Amino acid sequence: MNLIVLDASVTIGWLLDDEQDTFSLSVHRSVQAGGAVVPQHWRFEVANSLLVAERRGRLRRGESMERFHYLDDLMIEIDADLALDHTFSLAADHDLTFYDALYLELTIRHNLPLATLDNDLESAAAAQGVELFSS
Numbered sequence: 001m002n003l004i005v006l007d008a009s010v011t012i013g014w015l016l017d018d019e020q021d022t023f024s025l026s027v028h029r030s031v032q033a034g035g036a037v038v039p040q041h042w043r044f045e046v047a048n049s050l051l052v053a054e055r056r057g058r059l060r061r062g063e064s065m066e067r068f069h070y071l072d073d074l075m076i077e078i079d080a081d082l083a084l085d086h087t088f089s090l091a092a093d094h095d096l097t098f099y100d101a102l103y104l105e106l107t108i109r110h111n112l113p114l115a116t117l118d119n120d121l122e123s124a125a126a127a128q129g130v131e132l133f134s135s
Contacts, residue, residue: 002034004133005107006076007100008045009117015046015067016053026135027115035075037110039102043078046071079106094124104128 006027013024030036050064059067083105090108091101100121107114107130114125115133125132 002030003077003110003112004030004034004036005103005110005112005114006031006036006038006042007103007114007116007118007121008042008049010115011042011046011071012049012053013117015050015070016058018058023135024117027133030115030133031074031076035077036115037077037079037106037112039082039106040078040080041099041102043071045099079110081109083109090124090128094120094127096120096124100124104130 004027010024010027013019013021014028047064047068050059050068053059054061054064082102087098087101087105090096090104091098094101094104096104100118103114103116103121104124107125108128113131113133114121116122116125122132
């Protein structure tokens with residue numbers, strides 16, 4: 001199994017038709033084949049993004065929940081552990097939100113590639129020597 005750390009930006013990139021691109025669809029195929037690890041807040045980020053998309057008319061009423069439940073069929077492990085001090089340090093050192101630093105901390109702790117569309121998170125990962133997912 002080729003696990004990756006998956007962030008919400010990429011997940012939304014394949015769940016919303018108008019945001020799909022080559023990279024996000026490649027990550028989707030990788031998750032289907034090998035699975036992913038995510039921090040606990042990932043589910044809330046994805047759910048909120050889908051709900052906002054529905055409110056803005058990008059999805060039909062109820063479609064956000066359907067797309068969210070699709071994720072239940074994928075091999076996505078929710079990591080409940082947290083290295084709080086390290087996460088704070090990463091956020092401060094790289095000027096990241098705490099939420100984005102959680103992805104980076106998870107990636108470092110599990111020594112897995114990171115799949116993200118977030119430029120700040122990508123830069124911080126590169127600075128930390130973290131492998132980035134490539135299609």
